Every structure is written in structure tokens, then in C-alpha cells.
Amino acid sequence: xxxxxxxxxxxxxxxxxxxxxxxxxxxxxxxxxxxxxxxxxxxxxxxxxxxxxxxxxxxxxxxxxxxxxxxxxxxxxxxxxxxxxxxxxxxxxxxxxxxxxxxxxxxxxxxxxxxxxxxxxxxxxxxxxxxxxxxxxxxxxxxxxxxxxxxxxxxxxxxxxxxxxxxxxxxxxxxxxxxxxxxxxxxxxxxxxxxxxxxxxxxxxxxxxxxxxxxxxxxxxxxxxxxxxxxxxxxxxxxxxxxxxxxxxxxxxxxxxxxxxxxxxx
Amino acid sequence: xxxxxxxxxxxxxxxxxxxxxxxxxxxxxxxxxxxxxxxxxxxxxxxxxxxxxxxxxxxxxxxxxxxxxxxxxxxxxxxxxxxxxxxxxxxxxxxxxxxxxxxxxxxxxxxxxxxxxxxxxxxxxxxxxxxxxxxxxxxxxxxxxxxxxxxxxxxxxxxxxxxxxxxxxxxxxxxxxxxxxxxxxxxxxxxxxxxxxxxxxxxxxxxxxxxxxx
Amino acid sequence: xxxxxxxxxxxxxxxxxxxxxxxxxxxxxxxxxxxxxxxxxxxxxxxxxxxxxxxxxxxxxxxxxxxxxxxxxxxxxxxxxxxxxxxxxxxxxxxxxxxxxxxxxxxxxxxxxxxxxxxxxxxxxxxxxxxxxxxxxxxxxxxxxxxxxxxxxxxxxxxxxxxxxxxxxxxxxxxxxxxxxxxxxxxxxxxxxxxxxxxxxxxxxxxxxxxxxxxxxxxxxxxxxxxxxxxxxxxx
Numbered sequence: 196x197x198x199x200x201x202x203x204x205x206x207x208x209x210x211x212x213x214x215x216x217x218x219x220x221x222x223x224x225x226x227x228x229x230x231x232x233x234x235x236x237x238x239x240x241x242x243x244x245x246x247x248x249x250x251x252x253x254x255x256x257x258x259x260x261x262x263x264x265x266x267x268x269x270x271x272x273x274x275x276x277x278x279x280x281x282x283x284x285x286x287x288x289x290x291x292x293x294x295x296x297x298x299x300x301x302x303x304x305x306x307x308x309x310x311x312x313x314x315x316x317x318x319x320x321x322x323x324x325x326x327x328x329x330x331x332x333x334x335x336x337x338x339x340x341x342x343x344x345x346x347x348x349x350x351x352x353x354x355x356x357x358x359x360x361x362x363x364x365x366x367x368x369x370x371x372x373x374x375x376x377x378x379x380x381x382x383x384x385x386x387x388x389x390x391x392x393x394x395x396x397x398x399x400x401x402x403x404x405x406x407x408x409x410x411x412x413x414x415x416x417x418x419x420x421x422x423x424x425x426x427x428x429x430x431x432x433x434x435x436x437x438x439x440x441x442x443x444x445x446x447x448x449x450x451x452x453x454x455x456x457x458x459x460x461x
Numbered sequence: 462x463x464x465x466x467x468x469x470x471x472x473x474x475x476x477x478x479x480x481x482x483x484x485x486x487x488x489x490x491x492x493x494x495x496x497x498x499x500x501x502x503x504x505x506x507x508x509x510x511x512x513x514x515x516x517x518x519x520x521x522x523x524x525x526x527x528x529x530x531x532x533x534x535x536x537x538x539x540x541x542x543x544x545x546x547x548x549x550x551x552x553x554x555x556x557x558x559x560x561x562x563x564x565x566x567x568x569x570x571x572x573x574x575x576x577x578x579x580x581x582x583x584x585x586x587x588x589x590x591x592x593x594x595x596x597x598x599x600x601x602x603x604x605x606x607x608x609x610x611x612x613x614x615x616x617x618x619x620x621x622x623x624x625x626x627x628x629x630x631x632x633x634x635x636x637x638x639x640x641x642x643x644x645x646x647x648x649x650x651x652x653x654x655x656x657x658x659x660x661x662x663x664x665x666x667x668x669x670x671x672x673x674x675x
Numbered sequence: 676x677x678x679x680x681x682x683x684x685x686x687x688x689x690x691x692x693x694x695x696x697x698x699x700x701x702x703x704x705x706x707x708x709x710x711x712x713x714x715x716x717x718x719x720x721x722x723x724x725x726x727x728x729x730x731x732x733x734x735x736x737x738x739x740x741x742x743x744x745x746x747x748x749x750x751x752x753x754x755x756x757x758x759x760x761x762x763x764x765x766x767x768x769x770x771x772x773x774x775x776x777x778x779x780x781x782x783x784x785x786x787x788x789x790x791x792x793x794x795x796x797x798x799x800x801x802x803x804x805x806x807x808x809x810x811x812x813x814x815x816x817x818x819x820x821x822x823x824x825x826x827x828x829x830x831x832x833x834x835x836x837x838x839x840x841x842x843x844x845x846x847x848x849x850x851x852x853x854x855x856x857x858x859x860x861x862x863x864x865x866x867x868x869x870x871x872x873x874x875x876x877x878x879x880x881x882x883x884x885x886x887x888x889x890x891x892x893x894x895x896x897x898x899x900x901x902x903x904x905x906x907x908x909x910x911x
Contacts, residue, residue, distance in 0.1 A: 203776075206772075210765075210769070214761075214765055217761060218758065218761070221757065221758060221761065222758075225757045309740075312740065312741070315813070318815075346811070346812060346813070349695075349808075349811065350811040351811065372811075
């Protein structure tokens, strides 16, 4: 005996209706909630950048952002300039200030540049826009915050790294989309992010080396700041490699800017 | 008769031990392995599954007479995925901090076969109220195993529970570490979760000989 | 070369079962006999080889932010990535259903051996996992996506074949009664996963070398645009 619900025609019609209903429902929800979601994401970006600059409310061992209420005001105060560089072949081909960039891009703020998109554009040979946020940290030192983006074990990982003019790290923030809780997800724990403070991105001779998240290095409490290494998280090798890789590939692009800065200073 | 009849109460009680989804029905293994390195993650995952399985079972139970049998699995998958995505979108809009904690679990919940398994085995053939109880019971049974595994992996792997150090400080060599104890980093790796679950099965079946396979 | 690397990487280093623990449920449930394990394994290879490239096309031309730009400039801003899960699941389900109908029609003998496994496959999280990894790892071309699908399928096939063979043999061993069946299978899988972890270093060593070379290039960076840095306003 064949039931009505066993027929191929019924099955196909049911499937089509199901897909339409679900698609419409999700599309409606996604588009109606989009303004709120992107506002939340905008505030989070500000909090992230401020965190990397050292403007945060860390207590004990936990990492805390400034509140979403204070973030826009603090962001305006602390970030004195948002530069947009275009780099190709290791040279800076153009450099825009925030105002110049906004004038030519319908008022889009530089900190909202989609790093992932810029990365895939670069793969297709298009020029890549690199935002760089300049400001003074709590100690009154000028720091430069650069966004980085890469891949962990499961999905995307990203972050913001603040460096001084010698490319010595002044603060770092990492986040992830879906790394394993308790293992890879610990890259956003304070003990891991704090390890980057004071690390050199350049070797002693001034060559860009990046920072390697190294397993079994002989320096677990991270006293040696010039070894270009921080201690890895046990059990999170691939996520750690992802962090090393994104620091290497993305921060390297900013090297010409800091070379220029140095030339000027001399 | 109390709030629940005997038969209904069994729906909640059985999955806690003798018909446990992980150790007996072999469902929901992937997530049990992936997220139990920390006790906190185990608890968050358990609560999420409790919610999704309870609600999902009721939805599927209500739809059980109109779902075409050939594509029922897909329909079930889509129902779960839609539920989870809606919750994720709403949280992202109204409780962003919470959504960041939970976003990691979204993919894991959708692909969690415990949800699919209970839809298939129970909700398709039973009414909404009984399906709801079955969902809650199985989610609790799943939670028990997750929390046991999470407890041991975090304690032996990092020497902490819920992120609070309980065995002393490994760098300062205080507490147990003063006597030469070391954290077993191996416990944090997923293969050890398999072995811990294997040992739980061993203990459970030694206590209840009826469960032994031949 | 790129294909070969991805192929072996997806079989051994990123093995679906031992590295990412996906598809565990059917792996444990259908591994009592080698013959059924082979059937399910073959079906997984087949379905992954079809659905990963299909979902790649879907991702590239429909779902990604800006993917709809082929429809005209008006559509360039659309971002449908929130639909990924649903669309991938729908593709997989439809494909499994189609394959089942086609195989049933044209090759009843193949249907008899493979057909019963097809419904099981749709719930196998390794299949959806394959498509999601393809998306998150940003596999670049359709060819590579196919290679990735086949490779992951073979990896899963090898895993279930190995455990089924071990389980057939272990019947002659004196396992403690309470551990027989599921218990010992969990523990053996744990040990096998530890074994597979040793593949982990195979390709990463090579990656580091190339990264090292690239960093040397940076050293010779010419800096002509010195005046550009003048624009920095923080000096004031």
C-alpha cells in the first residue's frame, strides 16, 4: 500500500514549498535584523581595536572590553587617525587619510573595511586596501593597530595587533568563528594575547620575521621578547599555526610603512 | 497519578542511564569529543541541546503526518538548522555578547546526530507532549556524559574546573604541583575523549550486566 | 602538484574521522562487518565527490558576499552566506535522493548493495562537514573542490575499513565482558586517532620553508614613497 506521502510528486512539491518557506523566513529575519547586527558588529570592531591599543577593562585574568556605550566616544578620542594604505609588490602605492578615504568611498569609515574581502581581492590581482589605526595608548606612546585575518582549524580567525614604530607589539586581540572550545578557542584568552606584548616582529637585523606560536619552546613564561616566538596552547596546534600564519602574511604588508616612518625620523 | 504517569516518567529517566544516548544508542559522539576539553563548554553545549531537542522534537511531532517519508531526514535537518539559525540571528541582534559565546556551537548542534536520531526514532511516531519529554530526557542523558567527560578532561588536562585552578599553580609549583605532579596535556586532545567515554562505558556495563554485548 | 598535496592532506592529515571526529556515529554503528563498512564507505566517497563540487558552485555563485555580481551590478552587494547551512543540506539531500532514484532505475544490483546506505548518508555529519570545510578553507577552484571531496571520502573509507577489520578480529581476543562491543571500539578509535596525529607534521614542515623564503623578499623592499608618510597627522 502506498501512502499519499510516499509519492514522488508529493515529495518534490513538499520539498519546494519547504525550501521556499524556510528561505523566505530566514531572508526576512536576516534582512530585518541586519541593521542591529551590523551595528553590534561595528561596535565590536571599535572595542577590538581599542582593546589592542590597551584601552580595555581587564580585571584579574579575564579579558574585558570597554562597554559598548563608551566605545564610540573612546574610539573617537583615542584613535587619532585611520590611514588606508594600498600596497603592491612591497611598495606603498597610495596612502589616504580617513577624510580622503571617506570622501572617495561614500563616507565609509576605514575601520569598516572588510579584511576578508580585501584578501580575496588581492588574490585576483586587485590592489589591497590596508587600514591602519594610529593613536596614543595609556602610556602616551604612539601605537599603530593593524587588522589581521586567517584560518584556524575549523573556520576563520582574525585579530588586531598594535605595534610601535619599531614593530614591537604593544597589544593584541584575537578572535575566532568556531575554534574548539577549551583548545583553539583559547586564543582569545588573556593569557595568550598578553604573551604577545613586547614581542618583536622584526629580527635583530631588521628583517620581518613575524611571531611564531611555537610548541615546546624553552621559554614558557615568555621572558625572551626578541625570539619572535610565543608559547603555544597545548592541543591547539593548527589554530596556533593559523595565528602565526596570519601575523606573518598580513603584518608583513605594513613593513614598508614603518620603513618610511624610520627614514623620516632620520 | 502525579504530574507524570509512570510511562512518561520513564521517558525522562531511561536515557539518563540504561538507554543513554551516547553510551548505548551511539548518538551525538562528534560533539561529545569536540567540546569536552573544558567543563564550561560542556555545560553550555548541554543546555543548547536541551533547548533544541525539546523544541525540535515538538515541532517534528506536530509535522509527523505531513512529512514525505523519502525526504524526512532532510526535512528534519532543515527544521533543526532553521531553528538554530533563527536563534542565532535573534541573539546576534539583541544579545550580542551571548551570541558570541554560543556561535561556536551552532554548527555542532546542527550536525549533532542525537537530534536527528531522536527525531527519527521517537518524534516521528509520537505525540508532542511525549516527544517533548523524550527530548528533555535524552538531552539530560547526553548532558550527564558530557559533564563527566568535561570534568575529567579539564581537571587532569589543565588542573582547573570551570577555569578556576583547583590543584595549585603549575608555574609557581604550589599545591599538588609542589609534589612533582604535572598536568597531562594529552587529556586535552580529542583522542583522549574517546578513551574516557570508553572507560565510562566500561564502568556502566560492569555495574549493569544486562547491557553487555556479546 | 597542488591537487596531489590537497588529496593526501585530506586523506591523512585532515582525516574526517581521526582529525576532525566527523561522521563518528555511523562510523561506530556500521563497522561491525567489513562488507557493510565497504558499502557505506564507498557510498560516502561517491556522495562527497558529488556534493562538495556542487556546493562549491553554489557558494561561489550564490552564497558568498558579492557572489551574485554575475547577475548584474545591482546584485553585487547581496550577502546570502547566512543561508549556507540550509542550502548545503538541501543540496546534499536532493543529491542523495536523485542518486538513489537513478541507481535504482539503471542498476538494481548496485542499488541492492549501495542503496540501503544512502539514507544513512544524509545524516552523516562528515558529508555536511566536507562542504563546510570547503567553504571555510576557501578552496580556490572547482577541480580542487572535487579533489578535496574525493580525498576526504577516501579518508573516511579507510577509517571505517580499518576499524571494521579490527572489530572482526577482536572477537577472538579476550576482552573484559563489560568492554566488549562499543567500549573497546571507542578505545581503539582513540588509539588510532593518536596514531593518525603523527601525520600532522607531514606538510606543515614544507609550509614553513616557503614562508621563510617569502620573508626574505621583504628585506629588499624599496621605499620610494617616503613623502607619503608625511601625511600622518599624529606627529603634530
